[in-house]
Amino acid sequence: MKKFIFVIISLLTLSFAEVVEVRNIQENSTNNLKMVMDLSTGDIEVFENKLLKSIPAHYEMFSSQIKSLKVVVVVSGDAYKFFTKELSHSPYKNDTTLRLMQENLERRLKSLVDLYNVKFELCGLGLEKREISKNAMYNFAEVVYSSTSALIEWQNRGYAYIPVK
8 A cells, every 4th residue: 555655646746747847848948038140241231230239129029028038149250340349450450431330339239248148259260260369359259169169059059040141
């Protein structure tokens, strides 16, 4: 009789644990959203609309639905210019439009980090190829080995892939 009661209690405990686990998985997948943006564009309008305006808008929209959003931006290609603090020591030294916008862009990028916890990762291989020093980049952006390896890792952690080309 004791064995029978033990088996019944064990089965009830296991089934309850399964229900709790399934409920936690469902809540985590629908309320805690994650995206990784593959940013490679050098087009200021695309950068402005798809990143600087889009991230705060999506945070606000999801917050109003009582959802959270984690954002990682992996930077490569022509997008390095938006993260270069020392233009005079970069391939972008003659870009007068960028020079005029640089202070405003830095402030807005930094606000994405400070207000929305956005993480920026720069492709180290691309920086080397373009002969851009890691020290010439904003310190709120982390240099990683490559954009490909970073995107693979973030997507395997469940982050939705959003290309910004």
